[in-house]
Amino acid sequence: MSKHHDAPDGAPAQRLPFNSLRLLIVFGLSAAWQADRHRLIVVLALQGVQALGTGGAVLVGKNALSGLTGSTSGQSPSLGTSAGYAAALLAMGFVGSIVKQALEYHQSMFRLSIERDAVERVVAAAARAELAEFENPEFHDRVRLALTAAQAYLPQLPALLVTALRAVATTVTVGAALTTMVWWLFPLFAVATIPAVRVSMWRQRATFALDRRLAENSRTRWYLIDLLTGRDQAKEIRAFGLAGVFFGRLSDCYDQVLAKERVLKLRVLRREVLARLAGDATVAGALAVVIAAAAAGQLGTASALTAVACLFFAAQQGVMVSTALGGANASAFYLDALRKFTAAPTGSPAAAPPLTGRSFAVLEAREVSFTYPSGRRPALERVSVRLHAGETVALVGENGSGKTTLTKLLSGLYRPDAGELLVDGRPVVDPAELTVTSTVLFQDYLRYWFTAGENIALGDPRYLGDAARTVRAARRAGVHDIVTGLPSGYRTRLGPQFSGGADLSPGQWQRIALARAFFRDAPLVILDEPTASMDPCAEAELFDRMRSLFAGRTVLLISHRFSSVLAADRIYVLQRGRVVGSGTHEELMGVNDTYRQLYLAQAGAYLRAGAP
Numbered sequence: 001m002s003k004h005h006d007a008p009d010g011a012p013a014q015r016l017p018f019n020s021l022r023l024l025i026v027f028g029l030s031a032a033w034q035a036d037r038h039r040l041i042v043v044l045a046l047q048g049v050q051a052l053g054t055g056g057a058v059l060v061g062k063n064a065l066s067g068l069t070g071s072t073s074g075q076s077p078s079l080g081t082s083a084g085y086a087a088a089l090l091a092m093g094f095v096g097s098i099v100k101q102a103l104e105y106h107q108s109m110f111r112l113s114i115e116r117d118a119v120e121r122v123v124a125a126a127a128r129a130e131l132a133e134f135e136n137p138e139f140h141d142r143v144r145l146a147l148t149a150a151q152a153y154l155p156q157l158p159a160l161l162v163t164a165l166r167a168v169a170t171t172v173t174v175g176a177a178l179t180t181m182v183w184w185l186f187p188l189f190a191v192a193t194i195p196a197v198r199v200s201m202w203r204q205r206a207t208f209a210l211d212r213r214l215a216e217n218s219r220t221r222w223y224l225i226d227l228l229t230g231r232d233q234a235k236e237i238r239a240f241g242l243a244g245v246f247f248g249r250l251s252d253c254y255d256q257v258l259a260k261e262r263v264l265k266l267r268v269l270r271r272e273v274l275a276r277l278a279g280d281a282t283v284a285g286a287l288a289v290v291i292a293a294a295a296a297g298q299l300g301t302a303s304a305l306t307a308v309a310c311l312f313f314a315a316q317q318g319v320m321v322s323t324a325l326g327g328a329n330a331s332a333f334y335l336d337a338l339r340k341f342t343a344a345p346t347g348s349p350a351a352a353p354p355l356t357g358r359s360f361a362v363l364e365a366r367e368v369s370f371t372y373p374s375g376r377r378p379a380l381e382r383v384s385v386r387l388h389a390g391e392t393v394a395l396v397g398e399n400g401s402g403k404t405t406l407t408k409l410l411s412g413l414y415r416p417d418a419g420e421l422l423v424d425g426r427p428v429v430d431p432a433e434l435t436v437t438s439t440v441l442f443q444d445y446l447r448y449w450f451t452a453g454e455n456i457a458l459g460d461p462r463y464l465g466d467a468a469r470t471v472r473a474a475r476r477a478g479v480h481d482i483v484t485g486l487p488s489g490y491r492t493r494l495g496p497q498f499s500g501g502a503d504l505s506p507g508q509w510q511r512i513a514l515a516r517a518f519f520r521d522a523p524l525v526i527l528d529e530p531t532a533s534m535d536p537c538a539e540a541e542l543f544d545r546m547r548s549l550f551a552g553r554t555v556l557l558i559s560h561r562f563s564s565v566l567a568a569d570r571i572y573v574l575q576r577g578r579v580v581g582s583g584t585h586e587e588l589m590g591v592n593d594t595y596r597q598l599y600l601a602q603a604g605a606y607l608r609a610g611a612p
């Protein structure tokens with residue numbers, strides 16, 4: 001195989017990921033072994049039986065023919081012998097069809113086991129990835145490639161390899177039968193398949209190269225399809241009349257794909273036709289030699305006829321081997337992506353992480369800086385904050401000033417690029433320590449399409465199903481009455497796209513998310529705009545009861561509503577990723593221009609409207 005591979009559009013050549021077919025075979029078979037070793041053994045055994053049966057059928061068939069035509073040694077035809085062999089041939093055909101059915105059954109079950117095992121490994125690896133990875137488009141490509149491999153390529157790999165093995169074994173048994181007649185035909189079979197194998201290998205590299213170059217296009221297409229068909233997006237798309245614009249963009253994306261695929265497919269077609277011609281020419285040459293040998297009396301009629309049949313059969317097996325190996329090879333790059341993605345230490349994310357976060361006296365961010373992987377400038381620069389146990393601390397600042405980012409660092413979701421996080425003066429080495437110490441109500445919290453009760457209890461999966469605890473959290477978030485008013489109470493499935501699924505208003509959803517935060521019994525409570533969708537009464541009630549609701553816990557609150565931060569023990573003012581002031585409301589009003597301006601901008605609106 002040549003070292004330099006051309007790809008369509010002069011794309012950079014791709015290196016073969018598995019540097020030999022042997023490694024690919026080992027990977028495919030070991031994945032199959034891991035998924036369901038018993039079935040792998042059954043499938044291999046059945047394929048072996050099929051291969052042996054075909055070789056045996058050639059010999060029996062030749063003897064049946066000899067019985068009819070007489071052999072080269074001049075024996076006279078014998079109808080009785082011939083009928084016996086024909087009956088044996090029929091019986092072998094019957095057994096063969098049973099074996100074939102059994103094989104199909106086992107192979108289809110086997111494919112499912114392999115897919116399940118591989119998809120679980122990909123999903124587990126994605127679930128283990130750090131949050132920062134999700135900001136990286138390359139990561140999403142790797143997930144997509146690994147999932148494609150797990151769902152489409154890996155499940156069919158063992159079948160392809162086994163088919164190739166069977167075709168090789170069949171060719172060997174047929175060849176062995178043939179050597180008793182015309183041994184020199186055998187090497188010609190192998191030669192005839194070489195061009196087809198080479199083309200299929202070229203095709204897999206070119207296809208993968210194109211797929212990589214279309215990755216961004218593919219992401220855009222999926223996003224546009226989502227926009228045009230998604231439930232959450234539907235109202236805004238209609239309100240602004242955007243369907244036409246997005247439809248046009250989707251069409252453009254497909255035009256690009258079609259144009260590039262067309263070039264590739266035509267090149268593949270040209271090469272495949274040439275390869276087929278070369279293979280067929282070899283078979284035709286061999287046939288001519290057999291016919292010439294028979295005409296010259298060097299081959300008996302039965303041997304010549306069997307040899308011709310074997311030649312056609314072997315040519316067919318050759319195509320089967322090249323198609324199967326080509327198919328296996330075509331998946332090589334995807335399988336390599338799967339192998340790399342799942343190479344990290346295994347472990348199921350199924351078990352809930354134990355909540356071992358201990359309470360702290362002081363949690364501190366000291367001079368921390370952080371830039372998002374796709375960010376052009378730091379979201380936080382040398383920020384220092386201190387949270388004492390039992391305090392309510394507020395973060396205020398204009399949009400984009402870094403408030404949410406700071407909570408992500410304090411809850412261990414991201415590591416700071418510089419600076420330190422300290423718990424009771426001790427540097428935090430593993431951010432997971434902070435994750436188990438905190439419970440977070442995100443600004444863009446998730447709405448799980450599960451039951452209302454599960455939506456709350458997912459705050460700590462160890463207690464999923466603990467009804468009393470769920471009700472307690474719901475009461476504290478003021479959502480108990482709303483949930484009991486649903487058709488099946490806490491058992492009501494949320495999500496109208498599921499049959500019988502109910503939906504809630506944004507404010508009700510926010511209370512459910514708040515209940516989820518309550519459900520998790522963690523020493524640090526982070527509330528990012530917890531009342532953004534709530535009505536004024538619900539908001540006032542929450543803040544009035546804040547101290548009693550979170551008694552004994554430390555609360556870090558982000559809010560643009562100054563009425564809700566007035567009572568905080570300390571307020572940090574952020575501006576363009578830096579802390580520009582801290583203190584109580586009264587202190588800040590006296591010395592901090594940024595805080596005063598923000599406060600007056602909001603309070604002024606109420607005052608102008610005549611509020612007390």
Ligand SMILES: Nc1ncnc2c1ncn2[C@@H]1O[C@H](COP(=O)(O)OP(=O)(O)OP(=O)(O)O)[C@@H](O)[C@H]1O
Pocket residue numbers: 135372373374375378379397398399400401402403404405406443
């Ligand atoms: N995932 C992200 N990738 C890249 N940049 C981001 C990301 N999230 C936030 N940023 C940037 O980081 C900066 C701080 O964002 P952050 O969300 O922390 O602000 P914020 O103060 O919470 O804003 P808001 O009041 O609007 O919620 C902004 O400049 C924002 O553009």
